Amino acid sequence: xxxxxxxxxxxxxxxxxxxxxxxxxxxxxxxxxxxxxxxxxxxxxxxxxxxxxxxxxxxxxxxxxxxxxxxxxxxxxxxxxxxxxxxxxxxxxxxxxxxxxxxxxxxxxxxxxxxxxxxxxxxxxxxxxxxxxxxxxxxxxxxxxxxxxxxxxxxxxxx
Amino acid sequence: xxxxxxxxxxxxxxxxxxxxxxxxxxxxxxxxxxxxxxxxxxxxxxxxxxxxxxxxxxxxxxxxxxxxxxxxxxxxxxxxxxxxxxxxxxxxxxxxxxxxxxxxxxxxxxxxxxxxxxxxxxxxxxxxxxxxxxxxxxxxxxxxxxxxxxxxxxxxxxxxxxxxxxxxxxxxxxxxxxxxxxxxxxxxxxxxxxxxxxxxxxxxxxxxxxxxxxxxxxxxxxxxxxxxxxxxxxxxxxxxxxxxxxxxxxxxxxxxxxxxxxxxxxxxxxxxxxxxxxxxxxxxxxxxxxxxxxxxxxxxxxxxxxxxxxxxxxxxxxxxxxxxxxxxxxxxxxxxxxxxxxxxxxxxxxxxxxxxxxxxxxxxxxxxxxxxxxxxxxxxxxxxxxxxxxxxxxxxxxxxxxxxxxxxxxxxxxxxxxxxxxxxxxxxxxxxxxxxxxxxxxxxxxxx
Numbered sequence: 001x002x003x004x005x006x007x008x009x010x011x012x013x014x015x016x017x018x019x020x021x022x023x024x025x026x027x028x029x030x031x032x033x034x035x036x037x038x039x040x041x042x043x044x045x046x047x048x049x050x051x052x053x054x055x056x057x058x059x060x061x062x063x064x065x066x067x068x069x070x071x072x073x074x075x076x077x078x079x080x081x082x083x084x085x086x087x088x089x090x091x092x093x094x095x096x097x098x099x100x101x102x103x104x105x106x107x108x109x110x111x112x113x114x115x116x117x118x119x120x121x122x123x124x125x126x127x128x129x130x131x132x133x134x135x136x137x138x139x140x141x142x143x144x145x146x147x148x149x150x151x152x153x154x155x156x157x158x159x
Numbered sequence: 160x161x162x163x164x165x166x167x168x169x170x171x172x173x174x175x176x177x178x179x180x181x182x183x184x185x186x187x188x189x190x191x192x193x194x195x196x197x198x199x200x201x202x203x204x205x206x207x208x209x210x211x212x213x214x215x216x217x218x219x220x221x222x223x224x225x226x227x228x229x230x231x232x233x234x235x236x237x238x239x240x241x242x243x244x245x246x247x248x249x250x251x252x253x254x255x256x257x258x259x260x261x262x263x264x265x266x267x268x269x270x271x272x273x274x275x276x277x278x279x280x281x282x283x284x285x286x287x288x289x290x291x292x293x294x295x296x297x298x299x300x301x302x303x304x305x306x307x308x309x310x311x312x313x314x315x316x317x318x319x320x321x322x323x324x325x326x327x328x329x330x331x332x333x334x335x336x337x338x339x340x341x342x343x344x345x346x347x348x349x350x351x352x353x354x355x356x357x358x359x360x361x362x363x364x365x366x367x368x369x370x371x372x373x374x375x376x377x378x379x380x381x382x383x384x385x386x387x388x389x390x391x392x393x394x395x396x397x398x399x400x401x402x403x404x405x406x407x408x409x410x411x412x413x414x415x416x417x418x419x420x421x422x423x424x425x426x427x428x429x430x431x432x433x434x435x436x437x438x439x440x441x442x443x444x445x446x447x448x449x450x451x452x453x454x455x456x457x458x459x460x461x462x463x464x465x466x467x468x469x470x471x472x473x474x475x476x477x478x479x480x481x482x483x484x485x486x487x488x489x490x491x492x493x494x495x496x497x498x499x500x501x502x503x504x505x506x507x508x509x510x511x512x513x514x515x516x517x518x519x520x521x522x523x524x525x526x527x528x529x530x531x532x533x534x535x536x537x538x539x540x541x542x543x544x545x546x547x548x549x550x551x552x553x554x555x556x557x558x559x560x561x562x563x564x565x566x567x568x569x570x571x572x573x574x575x576x577x578x579x580x581x582x583x584x585x586x587x588x589x590x591x592x593x594x595x596x597x598x599x600x601x602x603x604x605x606x607x
Contacts (some may be wrong), residue, residue: 012199019463049174052597057199061461062468064504064511067192068181075175082168118182121532123467 003154007051010151012058019062027134030076030124032059033103033141034146040081041088041144042147044157051155052078065111065120071143073110073122077103090148096140104135197497199258203470207459207596208607216368226516228526228549228559235525236428240290240499242378243389243602248283248430255424256312256604261318264352264414267421270294271305271569274429277309282431283586285386285446286315292326292376292390293427294318300518318392319344319352327379328355328392328415330372338364339377342392342415351396352421353412365410370397374415393417420547423514423528425561425569448489451568452603458483458490458503460595467491467508469537470503473601482560482602488591489571490561493601501601505579506573507536509588514561515545516569517586519554527553528561531586542579543586557589565604 018031035055043051056070063070081099088095105127112125146152181188235543238248254273272279276299284295293479294317297304302322304314305321316323332338338360338366360501372395379387393415402408456473469491471483477495484490492511493503506513510533517527529547536542543551558576561569579585 001449008198009202013202016203016462019461022463045168046170049170052171053195057195060196061199061203062463063503064468064509066182066185067196068178068185068188071174071181075178079168079171079175079496082171115510121512123504123508123510123511124557125415 001094003151004050006151007155008054008057011051011054012061014146015055015058015062027138028128028131029135030104030107030131030140031062032107032124033100033135035059035154035157036074036077037082037099037106037139037143038146038152039078041085041096042143042152042156044155047155048078048082063111063122063123063124065115066118069114069118069120070074072114073107076110077106078107091140091144093140095148096143097136100139101132103137103139104132167572176358182302183540193495194497196502197500200470200500200502201498203459203461204472207470207472228516228557231518231522231526232426232516233277235424236288239287239428240387240389242389243285243287243430246283246387246430247432248285249433251279251282251429251431252426253313253429254426256565257562257570258422258424259314260320261347262317262321262352263354264349265345265347266319266352268317268320268323268344268352270317270421270424270427271312271565272315272427272429274313275303275310275329276307279429279431282429284384285430287390287428287430288419288424290389290391291419292318292392293417293424294320294323296429296568303561314427315427318342319421324384325356325364326392327377327382327385328374329377330374330395332363332367332372336363336368340364342374345414345455349414350398351393351416353393353415353417355395355413355415364413365371367397367410367413368408370395371512418548419498419528420530422512423530423547423561425514425516427527452605453484454603455603456483456501456599456601457597458485458597467505469503469505471503471599471601473499473501475499475603477501477601478566478603480564480566482563482571484571484600484602485593485597487572489567489573490599492563492567493512507533507541513543514563514569515543515573516559516561517553517556518559519556521554524554524556529553530561534585539589539592541574541588541590543588544584545586546584550583552583553586558586566602568602568604 015031107125108125111122115121136149255270256273257271258267259269286293287550294315295517297314297316299307325341328342329337329339339353341357342353374392376386378389379385394415396414398412399410454475456471459470460489460502461468471493471529480492485530491503491505493501495501512530512532514530531543533541534544555577558573574588574590576586576588
């Protein structure tokens with residue numbers, strides 16, 4: 001119970017933390033990609049839907065689209081990447097770089113698609129090559145750091 | 160069993176399915192979303208307590224629609240043709256608070272006004288703008304207004320609405336003659352909102368080659384419900400195949416393009432007998448934000464302010480897509496959450512299509528009603544891709560909101576606007592930016 005309280009209190013705020021890092025001078029990157037990678041490769045499977053809900057609520061803080069749209073935007077890449085966990089378990093840097101690039105490209109497109117389908121245009125639907133590059137480069141090391149911290153550490157699946 | 164759940168994560172796919180149901184029935188799940196996001200905002204709200212006090216208190220002065228804008232709109236909207244003025248009817252200027260279903264040409268076909276059916280009792284069914292006939296006032300209890308109550312906002316059926324009555328019209332042809340016909344709502348897939356039917360001379364009509372001729376109503380004295388002659392319906396648009404080198408073009412149909420974007424309409428004119436105006440009743444209807452409540456609130460920046468998202472702490476419930484205003488200037492639109500919080504998306508970061516009013520600096524120029532989407536932001540400057548009316552170089556002027564729903568009325572100042580140097584469909588707007596926290600007002604137009 002304690003870990004869930006911690007999750008819903010802290011995990012959504014990580015999207016604001018990423019904004020704060022950007023205000024401090026870190027290059028623009030998509031924190032949604034980091035959330036997708038954590039869920040797809042490291043999080044406990046039974047807890048996935050509720051962990052996703054926490055991240056989706058966090059993404060609502062930085063994007064105008066509604067909560068169910070955020071669930072789809074983050075959840076679809078997780079659904080696609082999840083079967084790859086059997087091949088790339090753990091902090092496999094190369095696999096994470098590839099998956100981060102995939103998420104960096106897919107998330108804005110999914111946001112644009114959901115925005116046009118459900119009439120909720122999203123400010124994150126813009127394809128920005130610089131942001132995609134920095135997402136690919138920054139997400140794996142940031143994920144390595146976050147995995148060691150609560151509440152992420154408490155939900156990590158052990159081999 | 161474990162292997163099966165690993166291969167097919169039921170919980171994750173169940174959550175995605177739930178999200179689709181949520182999007183299908185948003186009203187059912189809205190309280191859940193407000194609660195969850197309201198709880199999520201508690202942490203940034205606590206943090207905001209330590210990030211300074213608002214620079215000023217909310218005032219109780221009315222959020223006035225700038226008088227110059229109202230005067231210019233009225234000056235141009237009330238310019239009716241002589242035939243309509245001769246009827247002895249008095250114009251009543253009404254603001255549009257929302258647009259409804261789409262109709263002919265896939266364009267908006269219904270408007271909701273800031274006046275109720277009860278307030279418009281005794282009005283003629285004509286709805287105009289300048290010399291243009293836009294549509295008719297719906298009759299409460301019939302057709303699309305069958306379930307409307309007397310206190311509900313009055314509904315206008317534009318001419319491209321399927322339930323609108325066909326209009327008798329005419330246009331001058333290149334040979335100096337005139338063609339008479341009936342204009343009715345087109346299908347939603349048609350290239351224009353109105354289509355032409357029942358020509359008085361089908362042979363001449365089949366040889367039409369020139370588009371863009373103005374189409375006007377004609378008088379039929381034997382039919383009392385026909386509008387006065389001379390009201391403009393739009394201009395002709397010819398649909399067909401271009402002719403071969405030695406042959407005439409093949410005409411498939413003639414449509415009428417009103418030349419306005421209905422989604423951009425912010426004000427319309429109704430007509431009623433002078434005797435029907437009771438003492439104390441709103442005669443002109445132009446007193447600005449009629450029936451709009453204002454909630455005081457404090458706006459805080461969220462980290463990563465370039466996202467254009469802000470936390471709003473407000474006393475009371477915030478309606479969906481409510482306008483957030485600071486000293487009469489639009490800051491953005493907010494969605495209410497639980498626990499007295501709301502999240503605001505600033506105008507500069509929004510990606511929705513806005514209905515806007517451009518008040519040109521030239522005092523003789525009419526205000527332009529247009530819709531636009533923010534395509535790029537750089538500091539205080541935003542670039543909007545606009546549409547509405549003729550594609551031409553827009554003049555310099557002041558940009559205001561048009562009608563953007565019940566909670567975001569027309570007349571809120573956005574910023575200084577001017578045309579883009581090279582692209583005709585881009586508008587460059589300077590929107591002053593300020594970092595929070597500061598006091599704001601959240602508008603609430605009532606209703607759903």
